Amino acid sequence: MALExxxxxxxxxxxxxxxxEAAGASxxxxxxxxxxxxxxxxxxxxxxxxxxxxxxxTVPPAGTPTQQLSAVLERYxxxxxxxxxxxxxxxxxxxxxxxxxxxxxxxxxxxxxxRRTLRHLGVRQAGPRLTLLVRSWIAVVEGASLSWLDEGxxxxxxxxxxxxxxxxxxxAAATALHDPQTAEVLAALLALEGPDSPRPARLRAVLGAAxx
Amino acid sequence: MALExxxxxxxxxxxxxxxxEAAGASxxxxxxxxxxxxxxxxxxxxxxxxxxxxxxxTVPPAGTPTQQLSAVLERYxxxxxxxxxxxxxxxxxxxxxxxxxxxxxxxxxxxxxxRRTLRHLGVRQAGPRLTLLVRSWIAVVEGASLSWLDEGxxxxxxxxxxxxxxxxxxxAAATALHDPQTAEVLAALLALEGPDSPRPARLRAVLGAAxx
Numbered sequence: 001m002a003l004e005x006x007x008x009x010x011x012x013x014x015x016x017x018x019x020x021e022a023a024g025a026s027x028x029x030x031x032x033x034x035x036x037x038x039x040x041x042x043x044x045x046x047x048x049x050x051x052x053x054x055x056x057x058t059v060p061p062a063g064t065p066t067q068q069l070s071a072v073l074e075r076y077x078x079x080x081x082x083x084x085x086x087x088x089x090x091x092x093x094x095x096x097x098x099x100x101x102x103x104x105x106x107x108x109x110x111x112x113x114x115r116r117t118l119r120h121l122g123v124r125q126a127g128p129r130l131t132l133l134v135r136s137w138i139a140v141v142e143g144a145s146l147s148w149l150d151e152g153x154x155x156x157x158x159x160x161x162x163x164x165x166x167x168x169x170x171x172a173a174a175t176a177l178h179d180p181q182t183a184e185v186l187a188a189l190l191a192l193e194g195p196d197s198p199r200p201a202r203l204r205a206v207l208g209a210a211x212x
Numbered sequence: 213m214a215l216e217x218x219x220x221x222x223x224x225x226x227x228x229x230x231x232x233e234a235a236g237a238s239x240x241x242x243x244x245x246x247x248x249x250x251x252x253x254x255x256x257x258x259x260x261x262x263x264x265x266x267x268x269x270t271v272p273p274a275g276t277p278t279q280q281l282s283a284v285l286e287r288y289x290x291x292x293x294x295x296x297x298x299x300x301x302x303x304x305x306x307x308x309x310x311x312x313x314x315x316x317x318x319x320x321x322x323x324x325x326x327r328r329t330l331r332h333l334g335v336r337q338a339g340p341r342l343t344l345l346v347r348s349w350i351a352v353v354e355g356a357s358l359s360w361l362d363e364g365x366x367x368x369x370x371x372x373x374x375x376x377x378x379x380x381x382x383x384a385a386a387t388a389l390h391d392p393q394t395a396e397v398l399a400a401l402l403a404l405e406g407p408d409s410p411r412p413a414r415l416r417a418v419l420g421a422a423x424x
Contacts, residue, residue, distance in 0.1 A: 103304060132359050132367070135359060139351045143348050147347060155344075166389060170383055171352075171382055171383060174379050174381070175375065175378075178378075
């Protein structure tokens with residue numbers, strides 16, 4: 001319920017009185033329960049949102065690797081859509097309720113995303129270049145979802161999701177130039193895509209066309 | 213001088229007393245000058261750092277587009293190296309001195325980076341997809357420089373710089389699949405690279421090899 005409030009309004013605009021009103025509870029009761037004030041309430045809401053988001057990282061068992069990635073992104077974007085103002089305020093920083101503790105919760109979510117993605121790629125021990133690739137792609141996903149919110153959701157979310165999957169393949173290809181581990185992971189991933197996957201062929205066509 | 217202090221220590225650990233000591237000034241003088249306290253001092257230091265960083269975005273007149281991009285990244289990474297702790301604390305968030313005002317300063321730097329990159333690409337009016345591409349690449353640059361600091365600068369900075377240029381080309385190629393404006397910009401950029409540029413050929417080779 002606090003999560004609901006913090007989802008659609010910037011945290012700086014939510015007060016304990018709003019919580020009491022939304023819950024239909026008496027103000028003294030709410031103030032007694034959240035003796036740590038708004039900060040405590042915000043952190044509790046954030047922790048619950050972080051858990052909900054992390055749950056969505058589970059990869060569905062069916063489909064090719066890029067279809068699975070696309071399915072996870074679909075769940076991620078539905079979370080972003082449901083928690084727009086809160087998501088935006090949290091990742092932007094500069095809110096009065098932001099502390100080292102709230103930053104740590106966000107970092108935990110990022111670490112979970114990194115772990116799940118590496119596991120999905122079948123990697124047990126990632127070297128620094130593969131880690132950098134996956135972290136960078138996660139940063140691109142965050143940035144893209146913030147841009148999507150900023151621009152009033154005008155870009156179709158399906159296109160954005162496909163763009164992010166293509167970005168992953170392209171970024172992995174560029175990383176593979178420098179890193180044998182990434183080259184191996186990418187080759188294994190594209191082999192699982194099957195011969196009909198259009199992704200690598202599409203990317204190659206663009207690079208060829210760009211060269212003229 | 214305040215910039216110096218905030219560069220190498222997290223802002224939460226710097227006090228006005230440190231400033232007085234570093235400046236060889238009396239404490240009352242420093243406290244009178246920065247009546248707004250540490251917050252005011254931090255914002256002044258941040259503004260001066262933001263100006264310094266923005267100045268480094270100027271593209272050198274000589275070289276191919278990817279060589280110019282690489283030169284700008286070299287200056288960016290030397291800034292990151294000079295302001296390690298401050299840079300890291302600022303972009304990570306959760307510092308007690310972080311406010312809506314400090315976030316706005318950081319956003320201004322990002323906007324300047326976006327503007328300069330688009331100008332470098334010869335773009336007057338960027339559509340939403342090209343804007344998203346450049347913003348995303350800037351997020352990758354930020355993330356990569358934070359990872360580089362986190363891991364004790366073990367990845368060679370020259371490799372990281374070349375990786376980031378390759379990422380730009382790869383991300384642009386993947387965006388061009390969906391967006392004619394980006395396709396045009398990428399084609400123009402690669403035409404300026406000249407026939408000897410190894411970048412597109414290298415990327416194509418990886419995509420081909422990955423397909424098996």
